[in-house]
Amino acid sequence: MPSTGIDVEARIAGLGLTLGQAPRPVASYVPAVRVGTLLFISGQIPFREGRLIAQGAVPTDVSIESAKEAAAQCALNVLAAARDALAGDLNRIRRVVRLGVFVCSAPGFTDQPAVANGASDLLVRVFGDTGRHARAAVGSVALPLGATVEVEALFEVAPD
Amino acid sequence: MPSTGIDVEARIAGLGLTLGQAPRPVASYVPAVRVGTLLFISGQIPFREGRLIAQGAVPTDVSIESAKEAAAQCALNVLAAARDALAGDLNRIRRVVRLGVFVCSAPGFTDQPAVANGASDLLVRVFGDTGRHARAAVGSVALPLGATVEVEALFEVAPD
Amino acid sequence: MPSTGIDVEARIAGLGLTLGQAPRPVASYVPAVRVGTLLFISGQIPFREGRLIAQGAVPTDVSIESAKEAAAQCALNVLAAARDALAGDLNRIRRVVRLGVFVCSAPGFTDQPAVANGASDLLVRVFGDTGRHARAAVGSVALPLGATVEVEALFEVAPD
Numbered sequence: 001m002p003s004t005g006i007d008v009e010a011r012i013a014g015l016g017l018t019l020g021q022a023p024r025p026v027a028s029y030v031p032a033v034r035v036g037t038l039l040f041i042s043g044q045i046p047f048r049e050g051r052l053i054a055q056g057a058v059p060t061d062v063s064i065e066s067a068k069e070a071a072a073q074c075a076l077n078v079l080a081a082a083r084d085a086l087a088g089d090l091n092r093i094r095r096v097v098r099l100g101v102f103v104c105s106a107p108g109f110t111d112q113p114a115v116a117n118g119a120s121d122l123l124v125r126v127f128g129d130t131g132r133h134a135r136a137a138v139g140s141v142a143l144p145l146g147a148t149v150e151v152e153a154l155f156e157v158a159p160d
Numbered sequence: 161m162p163s164t165g166i167d168v169e170a171r172i173a174g175l176g177l178t179l180g181q182a183p184r185p186v187a188s189y190v191p192a193v194r195v196g197t198l199l200f201i202s203g204q205i206p207f208r209e210g211r212l213i214a215q216g217a218v219p220t221d222v223s224i225e226s227a228k229e230a231a232a233q234c235a236l237n238v239l240a241a242a243r244d245a246l247a248g249d250l251n252r253i254r255r256v257v258r259l260g261v262f263v264c265s266a267p268g269f270t271d272q273p274a275v276a277n278g279a280s281d282l283l284v285r286v287f288g289d290t291g292r293h294a295r296a297a298v299g300s301v302a303l304p305l306g307a308t309v310e311v312e313a314l315f316e317v318a319p320d
Numbered sequence: 321m322p323s324t325g326i327d328v329e330a331r332i333a334g335l336g337l338t339l340g341q342a343p344r345p346v347a348s349y350v351p352a353v354r355v356g357t358l359l360f361i362s363g364q365i366p367f368r369e370g371r372l373i374a375q376g377a378v379p380t381d382v383s384i385e386s387a388k389e390a391a392a393q394c395a396l397n398v399l400a401a402a403r404d405a406l407a408g409d410l411n412r413i414r415r416v417v418r419l420g421v422f423v424c425s426a427p428g429f430t431d432q433p434a435v436a437n438g439a440s441d442l443l444v445r446v447f448g449d450t451g452r453h454a455r456a457a458v459g460s461v462a463l464p465l466g467a468t469v470e471v472e473a474l475f476e477v478a479p480d
Contacts, residue, residue, distance in 0.1 A: 028440045029455040033417050035358070035476045038195070040418045043456035057427075097193050098200045102458045107217075110306040120188045135189040136203035136312040138262045139302035142459035146430040152456040156195045198355070257353050258360045265462040267377075272464045280348045295349040296363035296472040298422045299462035316355045 008090035011126050012079070022080035023047040032085035039085060039093075039155040043100070044077035045147035046070035054148035057106040062148045064114050067103065071118030074151035075099075078119075079126070082155060095156040096123050096133040102150045105139030112137045119151045168250035171286050172239070182240035183207040192245035199245060199253075199315040203260070204237035205307035206230035214308035217266040222308045224274050227263065231278030234311035235259075238279075239286070242315060255316040256283050256293040262310045265299030272297045279311045328410035331446050332399070342400035343367040352405035357414070359405060359475040363422070364397035365467035366390035374468035377426040382468045384434050391421065391438030394471035398439075399446070402475060415476040416443050416453040422470045425459030432457045439471045 012019055022031055025042060033040050046053045054062045054070035062070070079090065086092045101116035103109075116137035123131040133153075143150050172179055182191055185202060193200050206213045214222045214230035222230070239250065246252045261276035263269075276297035283291040303310050332339055342351055345362060353360050366373045374382045374390035382390070399410065406412045421436035423429075436457035443451040453473075463470050 025455075028437050028444060029419070030452045031454070033415065033452075033454045035415060035417050040454040040474075042454040043458070095193065095195060097195050099189070100456060102456075105302040107301055109302050110304060112302070112304045117188050124188060132190045132193070134191070134193045134200040134202040134312070135185075136260060136262075136310065137304060138203070138300045138310060139264075140458045141301040141427055141461040142425040142429050142432070144430060144432045144457060150456065150458060152454075154200075255353065255355060257355050259349070267461055269462050270464060270466040272462070277348050284348060292350045292353075294351070294353045294360040294362040294472075295345075296420060296422075296470065297464060298363070298460045298470060299424075301461040314360075 006128060008093065008126060015125055017076060019076055019080045019083065020049065022084045023077055031081035034085060037156050037159055039082060039157045041078050041081050041153040043150040043152040044074045044081065045144055045150050046073040047077060048073050052145060052147055055146040056148060057104045058109050058115060058148060060106045064111060067115040067148050068118035071101065071115050071149045071151060072122045074149055075119035075122040078151055078153045086157060092158045093155050094158055096127060096131045097156050098134045098154040100152040101135065101137040102140040102143060103137065104143045104148050109139065112139055115149060166288060168253065168286060175285055177236060179236055179240045179243065180209065182244045183237055191241035194245060197316050197319055199242060199317045201238050201241050201313040203310045203312040204234045204241065205304060205310050206233040207237060208233050212305060212307055215306040216308060217264045218269050218275060218308060220266045224271060227275040227308050228278035231261065231275050231309045231311060232282045234309055235279035235282045238311055238313045246317060252318045253315050254318055256287060256291045257316050258294045258314040260312040261295065261297040262300040262303060263297065264303045264308050269299065272299055275309060326448060328413065328446060335445055337396060339396060339400050339403065340369065342404045343397055351401035354405060357476050357479055359402060359477045361398050361401050361473040363470040363472040364394045364401065365464055365470050366393040367397060368393050372465060372467055375466040376468060377424045378429050378435060378468060380426045384431060387423065387435040387468050388438035391435050391469045391471060392442045394469055395439035395442040398471055398473045406477060412478045413475050414478055416447060416451045417476050418454045418474040420472040421455065421457040422460040422463060423457065424463045424468050429459065432459055435469060
C-alpha cells in the first residue's frame with residue numbers, strides 16, 4: 001500500500017505527465033543516496049528526452065513561464081531518480097521534505113519563487129498534502145550546462 | 161522543561177527581540193517540515209511587520225551592517241516558523257544543526273560571513289552553546305522579492 | 321574496524337594526500353554538528369597551510385583545472401573537520417551522503433560539474449564506493465574571502 005495512500009505512478013500518468021529515464025549524472029556522483037528513512041536526490045537540471053528544455057538566465061534568455069515549466073521537468077527528473085533508488089516503487093515515499101531550487105537569474109530578477117513553483121506545484125499535484133515541502137529558492141549566476149534551473153530534493157521514505 | 165535548559169521565548173524577550181508572526185510563504189510550499197527529530201525550515205527573507213527591511217546587493221545597495229541586521233531578522237523569522245511547527249513550544253528545540261545563508265552580493269563582495277553572522281550570532285545569543293551550528297554562507301546574484309539575504313535552517317527537536 | 325572496511329587515514333596517506341588542521345571557521349559557527357548518525361560539515365573553502373589556493377571566478381580569474389584542485393582541497397578540509405568532530409577517527413564514517421558545491425562563476429561559465437568533480441573524485445578515491453554521494457553543484461557570483469569554491473558535506477557515521 002502506498003505510504004501516502006496515493007499510487008504515485010498512476011497519479012503521474014493521470015496528470016498527463018511522463019517519467020522518463022533518470023538522467024545520468026553529468027559527473028562523478030550518484031543520483032540518490034539513502035540514509036535511514038531519508039533519501040537525498042542530487043540536483044537535477046531540465047533534461048527531457050536527452051536535451052535541456054531551457055538554457056540561460058531569467059528573464060533575459062528565458063521567460064518566467066518557460067523557466068517554470070523547466071522547474072517542473074526538474075521535479076519529474078527528481079522523481080525518476082527517486083524511483084531508481086527505490087527499486088521502482090515511488091509509493092515508498094512518505095513525504096517530500098525539502099527542495100533546494102537554484103534559478104539562473106539576470107541581476108535584478110527577483111521572482112525566483114514563481115519559477116520554483118513549477119517544481120513545487122508539480123509535487124503537490126502528484127502527492128497531495130504529503131507533497132508539501134520546505135524550500136529554499138535562490139538566484140544563481142550560472143548553472144551546469146547552462147541550465148535555467150536546478151532542483152535538489154530530500155524525501156522521507158518507508159524503511160526497508 | 162526546555163530541551164536545552166533555556167526558556168527560549170523568555171530569552172528572546174530578555175534580549176529585547178520580538179518574534180512576529182511567521183511570514184507566509186511567497187509560494188506553494190510550507191514554512192517547515194518535520195521528519196523524525198529533524199525540523200527543516202524554509203528559506204526566510206527579512207520581513208519585519210510585513211515589509212522587507214533590506215533589498216538589493218551588498219555593498220552597492222545595502223551596507224554590511226544593514227545586511228547583518230537583515231540576516232538577524234531572517235533568523236527571527238526562522239524561529240517564528242519553527243514555533244508554529246512546534247505547536248508554539250520553541251523549548252522543544254534541542255540543537256540548531258545547520259544554516260544555509262544566501263547573501264545578495266555585488267561581484268567582488270566577499271564578506272558573506274560577516275553578513276551571515278547576523279543570523280548566527282542571534283541564534284547563539286538565544287540558545288547558548290546549543291545554538292552553535294554548521295553553516296554554508298554564499299553569495300547570490302539575486303534573491304526572492306529583491307531580498308538582501310535568505311536563511312534556511314535545520315533544527316534537532318525533541319520527539320513527540 | 322572501519323565502518324567501510326577501509327582505513328581512511330591510511331588511504332589518504334597512500335594517495336599522497338595530507339590532511340592539515342581543520343581551518344577555523346571564519347565566523348561565529350562551528351565546523352561540524354552531529355545529530356544521530358548524521359554529521360553536517362560547514363562550508364569549507366580551499367585553505368591550504370593557512371592561505372587560499374584559489375580566489376576569483378572561473379574561468380576569468382582561475383582555470384577549470386586550478387578550480388578543480390581547489391575543490392579537492394575543500395574536500396580535504398571537509399575531512400579534517402569531520403576528523404575533529406569524530407574524536408580523530410575517520411573510520412567512523414559509513415557513507416558520504418551529500419555535497420553542496422558552490423563555484424564562483426563568471427556569467428556564462430557552465431562547467432560547474434567539472435570543478436565539483438575535484439571534490440567528488442577525491443572522496444571516491446578515499447572511500448571507494450561508500451564515497452559516492454548525492455550532489456548539488458551551482459554557480460555563485462561571489463564567495464567568502466574571494467574563494468573560488470566552497471564545499472559543504474553530510475556524512476553518515478557510526479553511532480557512539
